[in-house]
Amino acid sequence: MKQMTLNDIKDYELVVDNFAGGGGASAGIEMALGRTVDIAINHDPAAIAMHKANHPYTKHYCESVWEVNPYEVTKGKPVGLAWFSPDCKHFSKAKGGKPKDKNIRGLAWVAVKWASFVKPRVIMLENVEEFKTWGPLDEEGKVIPDRKGETFEHFIKALRENGYVVEHRELRACDYGAPTTRKRFFLIARSDGEKIIWKKPTHGDPKSIEVKNGILKPWRTATEIIDWSIPCPSIFNRKKPLAENTMKRIARGIKKFVYDNPKPFIVRIGQTGFGKDRLQYPLDKSLTTITAKAEHCLVTPFISTYHTETRENEVRGQEIDKPITTVDGSNRYALATAFIERQFKSSTGHAMNVPLGTVTTIDKSRLVEAFLIKYYGTDIGQDLQKPLHTVTSKDRFGLITIENEQYKIVDIGLRMLQPRELFNAQGFSPDYIINNDYKGNKYPKTAQVARCGNAVPPPLAKALVEANLPELIEYRAIS
Incomplete structure (x- = not known):
């Protein structure tokens, strides 16, 4: 009997996503191949429900990966790709010195099970960098x-004994x-x-020669992922004051990304306040064009507020160490500068013109915004449609210079x-x-x-799959 060639079998090969979760790997595979995965496996009903909502044509198995018989679920069809993303928290450095779970750390062995049962043509596995340190645990975990x-080397050896050539690397999502x-590993x-x-x-x-010469595209930045229309409540009029350490991180961030930054990230607030015409521009051009940078949290100093005409003799400026007056959504501010604050002990946060830091299972990123308005000697700015008002503050606290123009901070906003x-x-x-989920049941934000x-x-999965399985890109799932 003539042996089947790659071209003969490619139209029949399956794509399988083990530990499918909410569908990150599946989404990337679909981006690469133009088709959905055939089989998705996960023990968590909520994860499978999200996966079903986004990948309705996939065959889903809501059970332990160890309970799934690879030969039975594939029904004897060849497997072109088997993807594995086993639980990583018992390898991650974020686990610290807490006891490890041997059962969870052993989940990766299911890849060897698939290798011995159905021998996928390509196996891909994703985990944290520390996966390479996989080894035996003592009695205390x-x-x-x-x-x-030691165990990692045994794992690699087991794949090789099943006829596989194995390589591994660490990749950053921002590079793709x-x-x-x-x-990730x-x-x-x-x-x-x-x-x-x-x-x-x-x-x-963006500073590299490759980017400057057009060989690479510049990293996509945190700015792109921020929804700038979402209000950023003041840190001063909260019912429950922020923790001291949080305030210290915000203060460090304001100093680093606003006061000491020669080109702070700035968002223009137009005639419609927080409306759609609130644009972001680069600061290396005129002041009317302003850059925007974004990381996990946005901080913005608010400069000046104006409210009803009946109180026009009152001053609307204030220091940022005082409670803020009511901030509405109208055109009360000229500029806003922002950065991301992260809830880690040693973190100052980061600017908006770099990629967002790693997203964890618990939201640790907050947007800090500082709203600014031009400072005119004893006056602190104005409503865009009204005369300037006298400013009560006589000191110069919160005063910064941007492109040779003086601005003053009147408030700081913070939101997750x-x-x-x-x-x-x-x-x-x-x-x-x-x-x-696929039934319409709502997920809480924490989930x-x-x-x-x-x-x-998904971009990482896409890059690896399209590079190693280009022959499957033209394939469309057979109903």
Whole structure:
């Protein structure tokens, strides 16, 4: 009997997503191949429900990966790609010194099970960088220091004994078009004799020669994922005051990204206040064009407020260390500068013109906004349609210079980044369904963020799949 060639079997090959979660890997695979995955497996009903909402033509198995018989679910059809994203929290450094779970750490062995049962042509596995340190645990559930990496080497050896060539690397999502710095371990194993291909980065540091010469695109930034129309409440008139450490982080961020920054990130607030014409421009041009940068949280100093005409003799400026007057959504401000504040002890946050930091299962990123208005000696700015008002403040606290123009901060706003913004940062498409399952049941924000933090950035999956399985790109699923 004539042996089937790659061209003979490609129209019959299946694509399988183990540990499918909310669908990050599946979304990336679909971006690469133009088709949905055939089989998705996950033990979590909520995760499967989100996956079904976005991948309705996939066959879903809501059960433990160990309970699934690879040969039975594939019905004897060849598997072109089997993707694995086993639980990573018991490898991650974020786990700290807490006891590890041997059962969870052993989930990756299911890839060897698939290799021995149905021998997928290509196996891909994603995890945290620390996956390479996989080794035996002591009786207290702690990693034995001098045996780090021992189990990982056994795992690689088991794949090779099943006929696979194995390679692994660490990749950053920002280098492949996702506006996040998330860094992950990736393993590719092939059994078909073809070469493993690691796609070269498509994006890079804007300051690099490659970007300046047009070889690479500049990193996508946090600015892109922020919904600037969402209000950013003042940090001063909260019912429950912010924690002291939070205020200290905000203060450090204001100093670093506003006061000490020669070109702070600025958003223009137009005649419609927070409306659609609120644009972002680069500061290296005239002041009418302003840049915007965004990370996990946005901080903005508010400068001046104007309200009813009946109180026109009252001054509307104030220091940022005083409670803020009511801030409405009308055209009361000239400029706003922003940065991301992160809820980590040693973090100052980061600017808006770089990729968002790694998205975790618990939202640790907050947007800080500082609203500014021009400072005219003893006056602190004006309503865009009214005369200037006298300013009570005689000191120069909160005064900064931008492009040779003086501005003053009147308030600081703070809000958590919303789930949609975090999914945008991971590289999901804007229409990816995150707030409800396929039955229409709503997900709370905490569940949405958890799904996002556990997700594979789709652009990374896309890059690896399209580089190693180009022959499947023209294939369309057979009903």
